[in-house]
Amino acid sequence: MIPAIQSHGSKNNFIIIDEKDIQFTPSDQVRAAWTIKLCAETHTDGILFISDSNRAQAKMRVFNSDGSEASMCGNGLRCAARYIAERDQVESFNVETMKAVLKVEQVDELYGDIPTFSVEISPVLFDLASLPLKLADKSELILSPVPEWEKDCLYTALAVPNPHIITNVSVDMINSDSQETLATQFNGENKWFSDGVNVSYVVELAEGEFFVRTFERGVGFTNACGTAMSSSSLVQVLAGKWKAGEPINIFNDGGRVKCVVHGDQGQYDHIDLIGNATFTHIMALSLKENGDAQIVNNTETNEDETYDKMAEAAKEHLSAAAPDLKLRQNG
The missing domain is CATH 3.10.310.10 (Diaminopimelate Epimerase; Chain A, domain 1)
Structure with missing residues (x-):
């Protein structure tokens, strides 16, 4: 059984898997297969794979719901940052991503007691x-x-x-x-x-x-x-x-x-x-070397209650600022 966390940054939903908890080294083909299956079942946007790094506190890889790998994900990095911060008891550190090592840190909450992180987005390239x-x-x-x-x-x-x-x-x-x-x-x-x-x-x-x-x-x-x-x-x-x-x-x-x-x-x-780094579910997974993935247990936290209050306040602000704007409900 592999522990995992379902999380979101601005309702951009991810599953966090720490590869330290896996007894074998999965191939990218297997990571993609797990992602496609688990994201379809949980209506999440991707999986954040956390692993060791010789350049930073940890490394984050992002696989999209279609099995492709993204070079970076800002909302996902906030969720990964919170996981690493709590796992390693650190507040400010670096995370290795595909193309850059990025600084992250826990900061004052945007609203209520929502865990809030600031993450570096770089490099900035215009060519x-x-x-x-x-x-x-x-x-x-x-x-x-x-x-x-x-x-x-x-x-x-x-x-x-x-x-x-x-x-x-x-x-x-x-x-x-x-x-x-x-x-x-x-x-x-x-x-x-x-x-x-x-x-x-x-x-x-x-x-x-x-x-x-x-x-x-x-x-x-x-x-x-x-x-x-x-x-x-x-x-x-x-x-x-x-x-x-x-x-x-x-x-x-x-x-x-x-x-x-x-x-x-x-x-x-x-x-x-x-922005926020909200943990919505504590999970237990069965992950196989053939790419099969099963959700063994999925327990909801209550963290989304506070976030939903902030989201509702944001909707009310949008309704006043742009009354004709139609919001989408994704996922």
Whole structure:
């Protein structure tokens, strides 16, 4: 029997598995098989595999619900950070991810007694080869139109290191099927994105407040995407709608977070993503070397009660700020 935890960051749901508890070393094919099966049964977005690192306190690998591996996940990193912090009795430390070693730390709660963590989102890359994205005669795409995509939109492409396309839109557009149509095209066979891309639509609510909805590659629409919310915050700084170094409030279908963009004069080195790390269930799993995975026990905690109060307060705020905005219920 393998202990595990079901968790969420902004209602972006994950199962945490510590590979120290597994008696054998699973292959990536087996990890993918476990992920597909367990995510389908629990309606979660992915599995966070925690292992030893010779570069940091621990290593986190993220497998999406379709079995593909993500290079990073900001909401997932908050959940992993809490697990590692409680396991090792530390408050501030580094976590190794696929492409970077990132700083994480426990910080003051955003609401009530919700466990809250700040995690580093980096590197910040604007060259299109980092996504990768092929656009004729362009090496960067920053607040620029792409007539073949959606007219009257200005797009920004960046990798953190997950690839993102960000655009600010009206409430009417985010309520339409525009985003799903575009993201489905980008994540199927297309001439621009060979590896797919996360697509975010952003609505400005008020000064320092924005709503972000993301279609994630390998997942689809989720309640929130940490690297997308971080990237979207940076785009607001680039557009002159907010200042680097100051917290920005980001609302999503799952609640809200804060982000802080670090850098100046067009050089941005990282973003702090600040939000909840909620443990919803304590699990026991049976994991086999052939890829079979069974849930032996799944006991609910009461942590979601406080988070739901924050999420409800966020919905009430959104209803007042953008009364016509239609929220999605994902997962």
